[in-house]
Amino acid sequence: MSDFDLKAATQEYATRLGDDSVVLGHRLSEWTSNGPFLEEDIALSNVALDYIGRARMYYTYAAELAGNGKTEDDFAYTRDMREFRNLLIHELPRGDFAYTMVRQLFVDVFNTHYLPELAKSTDSTLAGIAQKAIKETRYHLRRSHEWALRLGDGTEASHQRMQRAIESLWGYTHELFDADPLEAQLADAGIGVHNAALRPAWLEQVSAILTEATLTVPKDDWAVRGGRVGYHTENLGHMLNDMQFLHRAYPGCQW
Amino acid sequence: MMTPEQNFMRKIEAEEKIEPKDWMPEAYRQNLIRQISQHAHSEVIGMQPEGNWITRAPSLRRKAVLLSKVQDEGGHGLYLYSATETLGVKRADLIAAMQSGEAKYASIFNYPTQTWADIGAIGWLVDGAAIVNQVSLQRTSYGPYSRAMIRICKEESFHQRQGYELMIALAHGSPAQKAMAQDALNRFYWPALMMFGPHDAESAHSAKSMTWKIKRETNDDLRQKFIDQTVPQIEFLGLEHPDKDLKWNAERGHYDSGEIDWQEFYNVINGNGHCNRQRVEHHIRAHEEGAWVRDAMTAYNAKQQAKTTEQRQAA
Numbered sequence: 001m002s003d004f005d006l007k008a009a010t011q012e013y014a015t016r017l018g019d020d021s022v023v024l025g026h027r028l029s030e031w032t033s034n035g036p037f038l039e040e041d042i043a044l045s046n047v048a049l050d051y052i053g054r055a056r057m058y059y060t061y062a063a064e065l066a067g068n069g070k071t072e073d074d075f076a077y078t079r080d081m082r083e084f085r086n087l088l089i090h091e092l093p094r095g096d097f098a099y100t101m102v103r104q105l106f107v108d109v110f111n112t113h114y115l116p117e118l119a120k121s122t123d124s125t126l127a128g129i130a131q132k133a134i135k136e137t138r139y140h141l142r143r144s145h146e147w148a149l150r151l152g153d154g155t156e157a158s159h160q161r162m163q164r165a166i167e168s169l170w171g172y173t174h175e176l177f178d179a180d181p182l183e184a185q186l187a188d189a190g191i192g193v194h195n196a197a198l199r200p201a202w203l204e205q206v207s208a209i210l211t212e213a214t215l216t217v218p219k220d221d222w223a224v225r226g227g228r229v230g231y232h233t234e235n236l237g238h239m240l241n242d243m244q245f246l247h248r249a250y251p252g253c254q255w
Numbered sequence: 256m257m258t259p260e261q262n263f264m265r266k267i268e269a270e271e272k273i274e275p276k277d278w279m280p281e282a283y284r285q286n287l288i289r290q291i292s293q294h295a296h297s298e299v300i301g302m303q304p305e306g307n308w309i310t311r312a313p314s315l316r317r318k319a320v321l322l323s324k325v326q327d328e329g330g331h332g333l334y335l336y337s338a339t340e341t342l343g344v345k346r347a348d349l350i351a352a353m354q355s356g357e358a359k360y361a362s363i364f365n366y367p368t369q370t371w372a373d374i375g376a377i378g379w380l381v382d383g384a385a386i387v388n389q390v391s392l393q394r395t396s397y398g399p400y401s402r403a404m405i406r407i408c409k410e411e412s413f414h415q416r417q418g419y420e421l422m423i424a425l426a427h428g429s430p431a432q433k434a435m436a437q438d439a440l441n442r443f444y445w446p447a448l449m450m451f452g453p454h455d456a457e458s459a460h461s462a463k464s465m466t467w468k469i470k471r472e473t474n475d476d477l478r479q480k481f482i483d484q485t486v487p488q489i490e491f492l493g494l495e496h497p498d499k500d501l502k503w504n505a506e507r508g509h510y511d512s513g514e515i516d517w518q519e520f521y522n523v524i525n526g527n528g529h530c531n532r533q534r535v536e537h538h539i540r541a542h543e544e545g546a547w548v549r550d551a552m553t554a555y556n557a558k559q560q561a562k563t564t565e566q567r568q569a570a
Contacts, residue, residue, distance in 0.1 A: 026310060029318070032325050033306040033537070036545025038299065038333055045326040052319045059315070073314045097548050153558065154551025161547070239310075246313040246371055253429050255313035255371075 009182050010123060010191055011065035012085075015075060016228065018058030019086035022076050024107065025051030026239060030094045043143065047104070050136040057129045077247040081237045087227040089172040091236040098161035101147040102169055108141040109205050110176050113198045122190040145209055152213025159214065166210065167218055174223040177202075183228075267468050272398035275341040283467050286460065287397050288342050289358070290469060295335035296353045296360035298328045300534050304368040305377060313371060317421070321374060324414050331407050338399040354539050356526065363446050365528035372425050372432075372439035378418015380440075380447040380485070386411045387481045388451065396468035419488065426492040437494050444485075444497040448512075449520045451478035482510050 028048035035041030059072035089107065094100050115137055118130035151158040177199040179187065186192030207217045226232065246255065257265065259278040266273060273279055302325050309325065312318035336346045352358035363381050368374065389411060392404045425436035452458055452474040464470040482501075489496050500513030522528065 022315070029309050029322055032309055032322065033302040034541045034544075036541075036548035038329055038336075040545075040548075041302075042326050042329040042333070045322055045329070049319055049322050049326070052315060052322065056315045056319070076315055077313070097545065150555040151548070151551050154555040155547070157547050158551030158554075242310045245311050250429065250431055253313075253432055255317060255424060255428075 006186075006189060006191070007065055009186055010126075011062050012182060013186055013192060014058045014062040014065065014126065016085040018055045018062060018072075018075055019084050020090050021051045021058060022055035023084070023086045023236070023239065024090040025049075025055055026243060027090070027092075027094050028100070031100065036097055044100075047136075047140055047143070050133075050140070054129065054133055057132075061125050061129070077244050081232055081240055082230040084232065084236060084240075085228055085230060086236075087172075087175050088224060088233055089169065089175065091227075091233060091239065092169070092172065093235055095165065096161060098151055098158065099165040099169070101144055101151065102162060102165040104140065105144040105148050105209065106169060106173050106176075106206065108137055108144045109202055109209075110173075110198070111137040112141055112205070113201050114193055114195065117193040117198070121192070126191065148209050148213045148215070152210070152215040162213070162215055166215060170218040170220075171222040171224050174220075175225045175227060178225065178228070180228055267396050270394075270468075272401060273396050274398045282463070283469075284342050286464060286467070286469060287400065288339055288344055290460075290464075291335055291339045291342075291397075291400055291403075292344075292349045292352070293359050293361075295332050295339060295349070296358060297364065298332035298335060300353075300360045300364045300538065302328050302332075303534055303537055304364055304366070304530070305374060307368045308371060308374050311371070312374075320417055324378070324417065327410050327414070331403075331410070334403045334406065338397075338403045341399045350542070354535060354542070356535065359524070360534075361450060362520070362523045362528065363450050364534060365523050365530045366443070366446050367529050369442075370435050370439060372422070372435040373443065375418050375421035375425060375436065376439035376443040378414050379422050379488070380418075380443050381450070382411050382415040382418060383485070384447045384450045384481050386415060387477050387484075391471045391477060394468075394471050400469075422492055426494060433494075436492065440489065440492075440494055441497045445515060445519075446523075448478055448482070448515055449523075451475070451481070453517070453520070479509050482512050486510060 025048050028044055028051060031044040031048070032041065035044055055076065056072050059075040062075060063070045063072060089103060092099075092103065095103075111133070115130045115134045119127050119134060121127040121130070148162070151162045153159070177195045179192075179195050183192050183195070187194045210217050224233075246253075260280065263273070263277070263279060263283075266277075273283075305321060305325050305328075309318065309321055312321050336349065339349060340346060349358065353360060368377070386408060389404050389408050393401055393408060395401045395404065422436055422440075425432040427433075452461075455461060455473045455475050458474055461470065461473065465473070486496065486501070498513045500511070502511050504511045523531070526532075
């Protein structure tokens with residue numbers, strides 16, 4: 001790749017990571033005032049805030065690389081669904097508390113392995129964002145791990161809800177370890193991460209936690225993909241209807 | 256020798272704080288439970304009208320600011336429930352009383368947040384009015400309540416500045432944005448004045464609360480402070496003042512203002528505002544949807560405890 005291509009690819013990569021963060025942050029923010037008790041309501045808002053913070057850092061970097069006067073908000077608020085590049089697992093609805101915590105467990109374990117690799121990036125901005133995010137993710141995983149135990153090994157009802165959530169989310173985890181040519185080339189160039197290499201460690205850790213929580217690790221017999229090419233579930237369009245409403249109704253305003 | 260009651264009144268008069276283990280008249284305790292838990296419920300119910308715009312906030316910065324504001328309110332609810340628990344009541348019972356309608360929360364949260372500007376108006380006017388009241392309550396006679404107020408006031412002033420800053424952005428924005436700001440001001444100004452409660456002569460709990468220094472200033476005095484401080488803020492925004500009878504009174508050194516619609520005030524207090532039913536139903540729904548989570552936690556903790564006991568016995 002020439003230098004120019006590398007810059008464009010890095011911009012695309014930062015945008016994708018921003019999309020992952022904003023979409024998951026939005027889903028988590030839907031819990032505010034809906035949590036199972038006040039302390040947990042506050043904690044979920046906290047995790048949502050961490051993801052919104054990441055989205056802002058990734059998008060700001062993408063805007064800087066684009067160098068055309070765009071801002072973080074142009075990325076979040078003016079693109080349509082097909083232009084979003086987030087992995088599908090992030091856009092699925094918030095579901096019940098079990099569904100949210102299982103998704104969080106899968107994503108938190110992924111980030112526990114992914115972010116330390118991104119922190120080694122030769123791109124100092126991406127490395128810096130990853131450094132900051134690692135600390136947050138450690139706390140997120142402590143929470144999702146504890147919740148997996150409490151709900152998996154709590155009551156019969158909570159166990160069933162957890163197992164159901166695991167089954168319905170499992171097929172969306174495979175995409176976390178994919179790489180299209182752009183991500184593969186960035187990883188080769190020392191900027192990105194070879195995600196496929198992270199799966200064994202992810203699977204081992206997730207399996208250990210689920211087993212400890214008396215839950216069953218599903219078979220790898222289905223996978224849904226498409227986020228990185230903008231082929232989304234129906235959920236994302238509805239999310240963007242909410243998120244982008246003011247920008248659509250009052251175009252060109254500053255808020 | 257002083258009787259416990261005389262000693263209690265001596266402390267009140269000497270501006271000493273009453274602490275949880277001190278003797279206190281039963282009516283003082285009940286009055287505090289009512290007031291502090293009402294305050295806690297207000298923080299928690301207040302999360303709903305603002306939470307209504309979290310998913311629609313128009314920039315990532317505004318979204319983060321609003322999320323952390325609503326989160327702070329949850330935190331205030333927690334300190335205030337803890338302060339109430341020092342009086343010998345349980346949080347679960349307080350919540351049940353709010354859900355049954357027996358305990359009240361601030362009526363202001365029964366108004367709908369219809370537009371994005373309402374988020375600015377709430378931060379600026381509703382938090383602004385709350386601060387006027389809470390600054391005064393930092394000197395309240397009950398120690399845990401006073402300390403909670405000191406902590407909460409710091410965060411509330413921050414929220415008020417953020418709300419006002421949001422209004423500035425709208426008032427200086429496009430004509431449509433400015434109209435949105437004016438509309439929000441028109442709808443929230445009078446309900447904000449109502450937050451100080453009825454006129455002193457009509458106030459059910461005021462006299463006793465003043466004697467015991469639970470309340471430090473009267474409803475009308477606090478309301479006047481708020482009216483006076485808001486006039487230049489509206490001018491700076493370049494918006495029209497919603498009170499057409501507002502006039503400076505040089506003799507009093509205060510603004511005279513138009514009369515509040517007390518019929519509306521009592522209507523909303525009595526449960527018939529736009530959102531009274533919605534707010535309580537939302538709280539009940541979230542609480543019921545979370546029941547299985549709380550049950551699972553209890554069951555898990557019991558299992559862990561049983562395991563620990565077993566291990567200890569084996570050892």
